[in-house]
Amino acid sequence: xxxxxxxxxxxxxxxxxxxxxxxxxxxxxxxxxxxxxxxxxxxxxxxxxxxxxxxxxxxxxxxxxxxxxxxxxxxxxxxxxxxxxxxxxxxxxxxxxxxxxxxxxxxxxxxxxxxxxxxxxxxxxxxxxxxxxxxxxxxxxxxxxxxxxxxxxxxxxxxxxxxxxxxxxxxxxxxxxxxxxxxxxxxxxxxxxxxxxxxx
Numbered sequence: 001x002x003x004x005x006x007x008x009x010x011x012x013x014x015x016x017x018x019x020x021x022x023x024x025x026x027x028x029x030x031x032x033x034x035x036x037x038x039x040x041x042x043x044x045x046x047x048x049x050x051x052x053x054x055x056x057x058x059x060x061x062x063x064x065x066x067x068x069x070x071x072x073x074x075x076x077x078x079x080x081x082x083x084x085x086x087x088x089x090x091x092x093x094x095x096x097x098x099x100x101x102x103x104x105x106x107x108x109x110x111x112x113x114x115x116x117x118x119x120x121x122x123x124x125x126x127x128x129x130x131x132x133x134x135x136x137x138x139x140x141x142x143x144x145x146x147x148x149x150x151x152x153x154x155x156x157x158x159x160x161x162x163x164x165x166x167x168x169x170x171x172x173x174x175x176x177x178x179x180x181x182x183x184x185x186x187x188x189x190x191x192x193x194x195x196x197x198x199x200x
């Protein structure tokens with residue numbers, strides 16, 4: 001009996017740190033950066049006929065957030081991010097530049113093993129667009145939503161890496177007065193990014 005108790009105590013001492021370490025995974029604050037591909041697409045609709053123009057560039061930015069272990073393998077996370085993109089969309093008479101984007105999102109994930117998380121994300125986004133025709137420059141900030149999915153994995157005890165896809169919709173402008181008919185332009189975005197988070 002004494003021998004069994006000693007063996008059990010030894011096993012608990014060895015397993016204890018590992019279990020405690022696992023409980024810390026995806027549970028707490030983090031800050032990080034991201035880099036990847038971003039495509040902005042504008043679709044003009046006139047009397048039901050559609051024409052799209054798009055341009056791709058290097059997406060970059062940073063994020064800060066907090067993850068909560070809900071028990072078992074479920075994780076709930078909150079994140080704020082600021083991103084930007086290189087380049088602009090060239091139209092015949094003007095350039096449309098994509099400026100900074102703010103986002104506040106939540107994610108819900110499932111730990112597929114002790115170090116890896118599959119998740120879906122969604123929330124609010126606000127993007128800035130600038131129209132430049134060479135003589136005048138007009139900017140506007142547009143509210144919208146973003147949804148996506150990703151995979152994140154711990155590389156060390158305090159560093160994790162992720163890859164993520166996001167789709168964003170920033171609504172549309174009514175251009176009926178400009179074209180004197182039923183017309184609008186819609187703003188959409190696709191992005192694939194890789195990121196690194198430093199966890200505390």
